[in-house]
Amino acid sequence: MRFWITWVFRQIEEWILPYDCVICLNISDQKRDICQTCQKQLPYLLYACIQCANSLPDQNSLNQQCGRCIKNTPYYDRTIVGFTYTTPIHAWIKQFKFHKKGIYANILCQIYAEKLIAYYQLYPENKPQRLISVPLHWRRLISRGYNQTDTIARYLSKALNIPMINSRHIKRVKFTLPQAQLSRKKRHHNVLGAFKVKKRIPIQHIAIVDDIFTTGNTVNELAKELKKAGISTVSIFALARATRSCTV
Ligand SMILES: [Zn+2]
Numbered sequence: 001m002r003f004w005i006t007w008v009f010r011q012i013e014e015w016i017l018p019y020d021c022v023i024c025l026n027i028s029d030q031k032r033d034i035c036q037t038c039q040k041q042l043p044y045l046l047y048a049c050i051q052c053a054n055s056l057p058d059q060n061s062l063n064q065q066c067g068r069c070i071k072n073t074p075y076y077d078r079t080i081v082g083f084t085y086t087t088p089i090h091a092w093i094k095q096f097k098f099h100k101k102g103i104y105a106n107i108l109c110q111i112y113a114e115k116l117i118a119y120y121q122l123y124p125e126n127k128p129q130r131l132i133s134v135p136l137h138w139r140r141l142i143s144r145g146y147n148q149t150d151t152i153a154r155y156l157s158k159a160l161n162i163p164m165i166n167s168r169h170i171k172r173v174k175f176t177l178p179q180a181q182l183s184r185k186k187r188h189h190n191v192l193g194a195f196k197v198k199k200r201i202p203i204q205h206i207a208i209v210d211d212i213f214t215t216g217n218t219v220n221e222l223a224k225e226l227k228k229a230g231i232s233t234v235s236i237f238a239l240a241r242a243t244r245s246c247t248v
């Protein structure tokens, strides 16, 4: 009954207040705040390393590792990202992360979830059993007021029908400087020992959800701890990837 009431109200709301496209500002031709034409022009990451999602030159490089992953294999096994971290994604994630603009989170999550759903329809055997968002240290949580990756993880959990793991099991025990303020070299040391998994996790495959994948040091450190806790496969889900061209 409650479902039907919500549904009826949503239909009325959409009829009275249609969605406006956040890019061209016209009325959207779909039930989201972006029109189909603008959505098609977003900077999708199409060809990327299967393990770290570093951009690769062309279609022939699909399902391959990049040179860096072959040379220095990370703890995580697979990374799937939605977009390259360029305009307008760059600004949208900032609006969402620092100003809590949920409208951008909705658009990004909706489109990204569609990509993941399509992927797991093709490769159901690769689907993780649980999701976890990258935990924030309590001091950062207090200063920011919320964990933006939790919002993304909750959305994806619902859309993909993958339960989230209880966040009490995994803690960020070290207060680290924001990675964006550090050189690539210092980022690795900054996050060393940052996470603690409190007990053994009896599942095979987990996906870590993050907003932006830059060097991958943070998720790699968390993946290392998850593997110590007994997990055999770790996937990374990130809305966007800061790219640097790399050949196989
Ligand atoms: Zn538009």
Ligand SMILES: [Zn+2]
Residues within 6 Å of the ligand: 049, 050, 051, 052, 053, 054, 065, 066, 067, 068, 069, 070
């Ligand atoms: Zn790679």
